[in-house]
Amino acid sequence: MTKHIGIYPGTFDPITNGHLDIIERGQKLFDEMIVAVAESPRKGTLFSIEERVSMIKTATKKYKNVSVESFKGLLIDYVHKKNAGVILRGLRVISDFEYEFQMALTNRKLAHDIETVFMMTKEEYAYVSSRFIKEIARLGGNLKGFVPQNVSKKLKEKYKTQKSV
Amino acid sequence: MTKHIGIYPGTFDPITNGHLDIIERGQKLFDEMIVAVAESPRKGTLFSIEERVSMIKTATKKYKNVSVESFKGLLIDYVHKKNAGVILRGLRVISDFEYEFQMALTNRKLAHDIETVFMMTKEEYAYVSSRFIKEIARLGGNLKGFVPQNVSKKLKEKYKTQKSV
Amino acid sequence: MTKHIGIYPGTFDPITNGHLDIIERGQKLFDEMIVAVAESPRKGTLFSIEERVSMIKTATKKYKNVSVESFKGLLIDYVHKKNAGVILRGLRVISDFEYEFQMALTNRKLAHDIETVFMMTKEEYAYVSSRFIKEIARLGGNLKGFVPQNVSKKLKEKYKTQKSV
Amino acid sequence: MTKHIGIYPGTFDPITNGHLDIIERGQKLFDEMIVAVAESPRKGTLFSIEERVSMIKTATKKYKNVSVESFKGLLIDYVHKKNAGVILRGLRVISDFEYEFQMALTNRKLAHDIETVFMMTKEEYAYVSSRFIKEIARLGGNLKGFVPQNVSKKLKEKYKTQKSV
Amino acid sequence: MTKHIGIYPGTFDPITNGHLDIIERGQKLFDEMIVAVAESPRKGTLFSIEERVSMIKTATKKYKNVSVESFKGLLIDYVHKKNAGVILRGLRVISDFEYEFQMALTNRKLAHDIETVFMMTKEEYAYVSSRFIKEIARLGGNLKGFVPQNVSKKLKEKYKTQKSV
Amino acid sequence: MTKHIGIYPGTFDPITNGHLDIIERGQKLFDEMIVAVAESPRKGTLFSIEERVSMIKTATKKYKNVSVESFKGLLIDYVHKKNAGVILRGLRVISDFEYEFQMALTNRKLAHDIETVFMMTKEEYAYVSSRFIKEIARLGGNLKGFVPQNVSKKLKEKYKTQKSV
Numbered sequence: 007m008t009k010h011i012g013i014y015p016g017t018f019d020p021i022t023n024g025h026l027d028i029i030e031r032g033q034k035l036f037d038e039m040i041v042a043v044a045e046s047p048r049k050g051t052l053f054s055i056e057e058r059v060s061m062i063k064t065a066t067k068k069y070k071n072v073s074v075e076s077f078k079g080l081l082i083d084y085v086h087k088k089n090a091g092v093i094l095r096g097l098r099v100i101s102d103f104e105y106e107f108q109m110a111l112t113n114r115k116l117a118h119d120i121e122t123v124f125m126m127t128k129e130e131y132a133y134v135s136s137r138f139i140k141e142i143a144r145l146g147g148n149l150k151g152f153v154p155q156n157v158s159k160k161l162k163e164k165y166k167t168q169k170s171v
Numbered sequence: 172m173t174k175h176i177g178i179y180p181g182t183f184d185p186i187t188n189g190h191l192d193i194i195e196r197g198q199k200l201f202d203e204m205i206v207a208v209a210e211s212p213r214k215g216t217l218f219s220i221e222e223r224v225s226m227i228k229t230a231t232k233k234y235k236n237v238s239v240e241s242f243k244g245l246l247i248d249y250v251h252k253k254n255a256g257v258i259l260r261g262l263r264v265i266s267d268f269e270y271e272f273q274m275a276l277t278n279r280k281l282a283h284d285i286e287t288v289f290m291m292t293k294e295e296y297a298y299v300s301s302r303f304i305k306e307i308a309r310l311g312g313n314l315k316g317f318v319p320q321n322v323s324k325k326l327k328e329k330y331k332t333q334k335s336v
Numbered sequence: 337m338t339k340h341i342g343i344y345p346g347t348f349d350p351i352t353n354g355h356l357d358i359i360e361r362g363q364k365l366f367d368e369m370i371v372a373v374a375e376s377p378r379k380g381t382l383f384s385i386e387e388r389v390s391m392i393k394t395a396t397k398k399y400k401n402v403s404v405e406s407f408k409g410l411l412i413d414y415v416h417k418k419n420a421g422v423i424l425r426g427l428r429v430i431s432d433f434e435y436e437f438q439m440a441l442t443n444r445k446l447a448h449d450i451e452t453v454f455m456m457t458k459e460e461y462a463y464v465s466s467r468f469i470k471e472i473a474r475l476g477g478n479l480k481g482f483v484p485q486n487v488s489k490k491l492k493e494k495y496k497t498q499k500s501v
Numbered sequence: 502m503t504k505h506i507g508i509y510p511g512t513f514d515p516i517t518n519g520h521l522d523i524i525e526r527g528q529k530l531f532d533e534m535i536v537a538v539a540e541s542p543r544k545g546t547l548f549s550i551e552e553r554v555s556m557i558k559t560a561t562k563k564y565k566n567v568s569v570e571s572f573k574g575l576l577i578d579y580v581h582k583k584n585a586g587v588i589l590r591g592l593r594v595i596s597d598f599e600y601e602f603q604m605a606l607t608n609r610k611l612a613h614d615i616e617t618v619f620m621m622t623k624e625e626y627a628y629v630s631s632r633f634i635k636e637i638a639r640l641g642g643n644l645k646g647f648v649p650q651n652v653s654k655k656l657k658e659k660y661k662t663q664k665s666v
Numbered sequence: 667m668t669k670h671i672g673i674y675p676g677t678f679d680p681i682t683n684g685h686l687d688i689i690e691r692g693q694k695l696f697d698e699m700i701v702a703v704a705e706s707p708r709k710g711t712l713f714s715i716e717e718r719v720s721m722i723k724t725a726t727k728k729y730k731n732v733s734v735e736s737f738k739g740l741l742i743d744y745v746h747k748k749n750a751g752v753i754l755r756g757l758r759v760i761s762d763f764e765y766e767f768q769m770a771l772t773n774r775k776l777a778h779d780i781e782t783v784f785m786m787t788k789e790e791y792a793y794v795s796s797r798f799i800k801e802i803a804r805l806g807g808n809l810k811g812f813v814p815q816n817v818s819k820k821l822k823e824k825y826k827t828q829k830s831v
Numbered sequence: 832m833t834k835h836i837g838i839y840p841g842t843f844d845p846i847t848n849g850h851l852d853i854i855e856r857g858q859k860l861f862d863e864m865i866v867a868v869a870e871s872p873r874k875g876t877l878f879s880i881e882e883r884v885s886m887i888k889t890a891t892k893k894y895k896n897v898s899v900e901s902f903k904g905l906l907i908d909y910v911h912k913k914n915a916g917v918i919l920r921g922l923r924v925i926s927d928f929e930y931e932f933q934m935a936l937t938n939r940k941l942a943h944d945i946e947t948v949f950m951m952t953k954e955e956y957a958y959v960s961s962r963f964i965k966e967i968a969r970l971g972g973n974l975k976g977f978v979p980q981n982v983s984k985k986l987k988e989k990y991k992t993q994k995s996v
Contacts, residue, residue: 010505010530031616035505035530035587080970092530097619110621111958116972121526124592124619126605129459133276145245147281175340175365196451200340200365200422257365262454275456286361289427289454291440294789298936310905312941410805441793446807463606475575477611624954628771640740642776670835670860691946695835695860695917752860757949770951781856784922784949786935 011090012036012123015081017044019051020157021062022139024131028096032125033072036092041066041074042084052140052164065154082117093122098132176255177201177288180246182209184216185322186227187304189296193261197290198237201257206231206239207249217305217329230319247282258287263297341420342366342453345411347374349381350487351392352469354461358426362455363402366422371396371404372414382470382494395484412447423452428462506585507531507618510576512539514546515652516557517634519626523591524561527620533566535583540573547635547659560649577612588617593627671750672696672783675741677704679711680817681722682799684791688756692785693732700748701726701734702741712800712824725814742777753782758792836915837861837948840906842869844876845982846887847964849956853921857950858897861917866891866899867909877965877989890979907942918947923957 014032018025018041033039041062045055053061055076062074077084085093093113095106110122127134139152143161153161179197183190183206198204206227210220218226220241227239242249250258258278260271275287292299304317308326318326344362348355348371363369371392375385383391385406392404407414415423423443425436440452457464469482473491483491509527513520513536528534536557540550548556550571557569572579580588588608590601605617622629634647638656648656674692678685678701693699701722705715713721715736722734737744745753753773755766770782787794799812803821813821839857843850843866858864866887870880878886880901887899902909910918918938920931935947952959964977968986978986 008532034616035618037503080967080972082972107621108958108960108963111624112963112967114621114623115958115976116967121530121620123530124621125616126602126619128609129462129606132459132462133273133280135273138273138277142245142277142281147245147247151280173367199451200453202338272456276459279456279458286364286455288365289456290451291437291444291454293444294441294792297789297792298933298940300933303933303937307905307937307941312905312907316940410802410807412807438793438795438798442798442802445793445811446802463603463610465603468603468607472575472607472611477575477577481610624957627954627957628768628775630768633768633772637740637772637776642740642742646775668862695946695948697833767951771954774951774953781860781950783860784951785946786932786939786949788939789936 009038010036010092011088012039012092012094013042013081013085013088013090014039014094015042015044015077015084017051017136018058018062019053019136020058020139020153020161021065022131022134022136022153022157023151024096024098024127024134026065026154027128027131028094028125029066029069029072032094032096033069035094035123037071039069039072039094040088040090041072042081043074043076044081045076045078053160057160061157061160064156080116082113082120085120086117091120093120095122095124096127097124098127098135174203175201175257176253177204177257177259178207178246178250178253178255179204179259180207180209180242180249182216182301183223183227184218184301185223185304185318185326186230187296187299187301187318187322188316189261189263189292189299191230191319192293192296193259193290194231194234194237197259197261198234200259200288202236204234204237204259205253205255206237207246208239208241209246210241210243218325222325226322226325229321245281247278247285250285251282256285258285260287260289261292262289263292263300339368340366340422341418342369342422342424343372343411343415343418343420344369344424345372345374345407345414347381347466348388348392349383349466350388350469350483350491351395352461352464352466352483352487353481354426354428354457354464356395356484357458357461358424358455359396359399359402362424362426363399365424365453367401369399369402369424370418370420371402372411373404373406374411375406375408383490387490391487391490394486410446412443412450415450416447421450423450425452425454426457427454428457428465504533505531505587506583507534507587507589508537508576508580508583508585509534509589510537510539510572510579512546512631513553513557514548514631515553515634515648515656516560517626517629517631517648517652518646519591519593519622519629521560521649522623522626523589523620524564524567527589528564528567530589530618531566531587533568534564534589535585536561536567536569537576537579538569538571539576540571548655552655556652556655559651575611577608577615580615581612586615588615590617590619591622592619593622593630669698670696670752671748672699672752672754673702673741673745673748673750674699674754675702675704675737675744677711677796678718678722679713679796680718680799680813680821681725682791682794682796682813682817683811684756684758684787684794686725686814687788687791688754688785689726689729689732692754692756693729695754695783696752697731699729699732699754700750701732702744703734703736704741705736705738713820717820721817721820724816740776742773742780745780746777751780753780755782755784756787757784758787758795834863835861835917836913837864837917837919838867838906838910838913838915839864839919840867840869840902840909842876842961843883843887844878844961845883845964845978845986846890847956847959847961847978847982848976849921849923849952849959851890851979852953852956853919853950854891854894854897857919857921858894860919860948862896864894864897864919865913865915866897867906868899868901869906870901870903878985882985886982886985889981905941907938907945910945911942916945918945920947920949921952922949923952923960 043058059074059076066072134152143149144165149158208223224239224241231237278285299317308314309330314323373388389404389406396402443452464482473479474495479488538553554569554571561567608615629647638644639660644653703718719734719736726732794812803809804825809818868883884899884901891897938947959977968974969990974983
């Protein structure tokens, strides 16, 4: 039997309960799964790459076959370097669906040997996006049910710091 | 009979004939309706909060049961403070539909006692968005049919000022 | 204050937990709400009009301001006869969204004084449709969580009868 | 390492080059893959269950880890019986996307231990559907590029027979 | 200069004001335009092919460069026979959009020399479909604004006949 | 016969193989076609207006009836000045579809005598967008198949320059 390695890439700014649902269910599909955090997206991030990796490590430490890494450059180059053949992406019923398809098709064009597979985020997380969560945190709303506790704490700190500046 | 209070929230930068269509038809659903102007959206606005509230007041003064206010912070906190139970949103056939659903679901998660209801903007306003209107105004196009006259005048002034600077 | 009467129309073949969620939340918007069961849709129904009305009555008897009726002919004629001004429809995130909009626009064209408002079905019912439920019942699947108990019982009887014929 | 078994279910009336693309790429994700042909969909099929299974067997015989079977009843019951944990579905950019999501969510509700994963059909097959192919065959059009040769031959025979009757 | 011939195909069961809007605006794009009525769609039609052609002829007689014909078999074979290079289709904001794209891609695959171009139906006809119009006529609703007068008359006759049978 | 002039507008930052596919096929619809490059979109462009026009000229020089120009201000004013009656836009299966419709409807409102027609980009270019291409170029990916050679060369130069600064 072949060893099945899957890559779950994203910006994770920050990781949400929706992402964690995909990790929980997705890791069963593979012998090994790497959560790959994009280091320097053009749009600025709220959390640094180190903070983002660290928050995911804390939230996923119970999965023996899951590791967390950051990467730079083209995703497909990273996937090749890891000898993985599969990219995993979560689709929310409410989601930037077309963007996902465009990215999957572009990646296939750039690297014919890499497949993208999609899983649907649980319906209870359908509305959870990093963007909305940051907005709620900024306005002082309750983050319970949206993100794991360690992320909730970090978000509160981040916005407190910003205000006090 | 309960007193039905509805909140119609938005950025209204500026108010359009599409928004006014929703106000005209939406106010019939409620005993009292408040147009709630979000004070400080992260993305910069062309008009100040005072200008936006004032333009809406002028354009809606004929409705006895409609008032206009600005608000800060989370929409659901504002809705609670007003003892209203319903948020009204307009859906355009061509619209940021998924965004609306995500916001409605997030608000329901944050406050179970608040409902969001949607009305469809009349098809003749399906293409009218604040974003396109500002673009047309900036390029000197004709705004008739897109916005009420007081807004049209303000838009022309705004872009004249910007050019002369 | 005006008396707010809302009509919630449908085929309800049979009523689901998704429909009941809309009734539960929708009745708060109105002083009086009528669940209006379309008598003779062109496509055949599994349950007769009497069975469908009866199942809804059982499932909604706890709501004092909710009544259940069948109707024939154009919906807008029925709405006029009831002196109601508002049609309520549920939108599922996964739904025949365009059909709903087309129907709302057609009804507005036919009767300018009637408004259609939409509420979003709770995300946990996003996938519940009468069509899927009948398919699951036909194949002997578990209906718990999809329909109320009285409907579940009726569905089992119906498919048992069909098989024994 | 766990043995990864995937089920690729469908009506396959008949199998197309789009389906074969998913089988070709999907079988790499699993140690073993079963193409599961739904025996008795309510809507009539052009080809009998035996014909459909046989056409797929011919078209997939080069894959050592792919087998073809028919099934009756609920898909999830079949998946359980096979000790498989994953359902594979192809998504076409142009596709009954919402139907797929609804089915995936319903299946998850019925069986929490089964996951549905999606792969995107290659863009060159985005427009290939069994329904269009049958229509083209019926009108005597050229099927090259749409279906494998053995299926093309069977389609021509089928429609010749129908006409001569 | 080349002579530009355009084909506007459909079932037209019956022709609507939305179709007439596309004919009015589309005929300006071509030196000659043929409204091509599909003779025998698999799904039964309310009006015979002769009735459908005749209603369109009456409604389009003012256009010198527009003719009306029926056709059988594959659309692309018909387009070739007419030495036309372009198929015109109307897109409604609310429309079977994916179906149109699938058909356009299939036709391009079958005949590389034929192009499909799309025009948007005017927003006031966005909700007008032959299917809804037949439903309204059947239930005795008012057809003004949906179809030309000659079609309205034919629809009433048709449903009167059906009832009296 | 009337002279048919078509305008193909865009930002073209830079021109892609998807755009060139539309030009290749679109120019057959018209006696004369003008590729109209929007001079100063609000969002900054990677290439200057002169660079963009020049790249398109190089890539389209084989078409006798195609010319390339830049324009400022409202598109409809430019179309009027050119005595053209038709705007051509490409639709990708994966595309900012709603944006296109909104723009077409707004332009029709601003100028009733101008029509917008759409063609579908070939499915092999469905995922090619200027935005993705710039991202791939920035990360040093292979641009073959996405853009013509002269554009590929310019993109590499541009990003080399940016880095060395």
